[in-house]
Amino acid sequence: MSSLLYLSNQALYQLQNQQSQSIDCHAVSQYKKNLQEIKQRKQWKTTGTGAQFMGLRNYDDPDELAHIFPVDAVLTNEQQIIYAARLQDGCAIYIKSLAALEQPESLVLRNNEFIVHHLDYDTQNQRLILSASKGYAFERHLCVLGLDSSRIQYITEGDCQDEHPCFDPENPNVVYYDSCGFAYDHQGNVSIGPKEICRLDLKTGELETIASDPRYDFYKPKVGKNGQLYYLKRPYQGQNYSGSSIKDILMAPFKILRAIFGWLDFFTQRYTGESLKSTSGANPAKARQKSEEELFVEGNLIKAQKTLQQNQNAGEKFAGVIPRNWELVQQSASGEQKVLKKGVLSYALGADDSVYYSNGKYLVSINADQTEQMLVEAKLIHKIMC
Template sequence: MSALLYLSNNNVYLFDENKTITVPFQSIDQYKKNLVEIQQRKDWKTKGTGAQFMGMRSQEDEADLNHIFPTDMILTSDQKLIYSACLQDGVSINIKSLDNLQETEGLILRKNDFVVQDMAYDESKRRLALSVNTDHYERHICILPLDANRTQYLTEGECQDSNPCFDPRDTMQLYYDSCGLGIGEHRIAFSPKEICHLDMGTGELETIASDPKFDFFKPKMDGLGNLYFIKRPYMRDGYTNSPVTTFKDIIFAPFKIIRAIVGWLDFFTQRYTGESLKTTSGNNPAKSQQKSEEELFVEGNLIKSQQNLERNQKLGEKYPGTIPNSWELIKMTPSGEMTTLKKGVMSFALNGDSIFYSNGKYLIEMDANLNEKSLVEAKLISKIVC
């Protein structure tokens, strides 16, 4: 088996010969070091009794390093690792040797006006397809040649275009997932994710997989033209209105609005700080419930990982995970026939006849006959590269 990389909890790990190594990133470490040094040089102005006496004491926190981390990586045929990093003021894309992790890294791109979320590599033309955040919400696809410090945008509009993938048979064909954005005064709505196909030669765009009841995302194509992706429900189970439920909805509408506002604030607080607004001192039922259910955000969705794990254990899964069984790994043939290969899949990668996937708890290898082998226990693997 060739080298296998995965991204989990904002760290990249190398799995090779039954051992796991944390991959060091010099650009990220140096950036963090620079931030700490800058903060230390400013401390004399805002800390100490002198600053307090002069009214200069600041409530500014220490240098925040939590939002500086690798976002994606790809592996070239000559064992070079290209990775993107989210920085406080933009993005850095670097290249390093996988054979010698301590070797000095090379810089491919440093930009302050966007952050890279996903990448794909075209080996034949030595170029990257990037999914980049152009503002707080919109996300678009652009092309970056490795020998040029410039990007060319392929998509635009009020949408989120993510997870680009080149067709290995013809790299002018690009696949990605996309969803529309509806931005209101107090909330953001996302349409169902669709799988799109863009012919970069002609500019022709078509939708490959779409259903108002489901999200289709993370497309990958093999050398035979089979397209793989994850399918999950777009919305929770619906309900039918009756006079009684309509009356109850009217009565409890103000309370639902208040709860929705608190929930919306709590959503972003948990997502970006890891803490809940519902947590207070003393015996807090909300805190106890959160601990028992272990609510986590996965791909922008709130899941109850402990409940899913117990449910998957009862179903007799060999390697039970924390992702719901409604998240399915789909294989679509060139004729359009869809087959479910595995349920409870968070992320995956193709490598010959094998599929490597994460179920939120384990990294698993599945062969052509759907036989499985657990490689390592790792929580919430969001990216896999091999």
């Protein structure tokens, strides 16, 4: 088996001889280190009785590092990794040697104006296609970036989310991707429509819908041998979100109240010896159990334990936590659809007619003779590269 990489739990891993090891993404680790150093330099402002008196106690933000992680990666023919990282409201794209992981990385792009969500690589023209957005905006559009240039060329637009682009290996001027529209209501909330698979010719601008049904999401397309198209299919569930401006407005009062609470808590402890912080409340063990049983995967709520049991009852050899109506589909050039596997979160096409997939619990290979082999246990792998 050739090199196999995957993204799980906001980290990049390499699988060799059924042994998994994490790959350090320098852009991510260095950014976190810089944040920590800045925090330590400013720590004197929020420590001591003077800071407590002024209500400037040091409250760690649990979400501070939540938006710093590798978001996607691709393998090149030169045994290199091109990965994109989210750095809070910005992004970075680097090239890393797979043969010598300790070597310095090469910078492709650093930008603080938009965030990269997905990418694919065109070996012939040495260019990337990206799915990107500006900050917390819901729009996600496709753009092309050459490895030898920092110039971004957008190729899609509108009130839509264009994601998971991939080049046709036989014709790199053709791109497949999934897209869905959305609409705002008068309160700023966003309603997301069903995903469909699109085919875009970069030379002519011709756009064609390949797979579409208002009852389903079609997403994460890939092109295999003989022009066969692969993608994932699941029942469409209408999703509604609050706009980013609403989020900022709602979060501001909580930040103010937190400062006031710290100031009151200081005086309460000083004169009564007791804290305002309650020691009672919900049982943390029960809360933890609930979080383990209920997962939000790509905006969909999954009852993990219940789904695992259902997959086991269905006779799955390596049962996972993804519902069986999340299907890996193969579509021929004539449009005929064939379900290859049920309960799939992500997948990759191997060079030897093999398929690799994640069911949310395991990474499994389907060989050319349709036999399955469990490669590694890893939770919620959302991207596989080989």
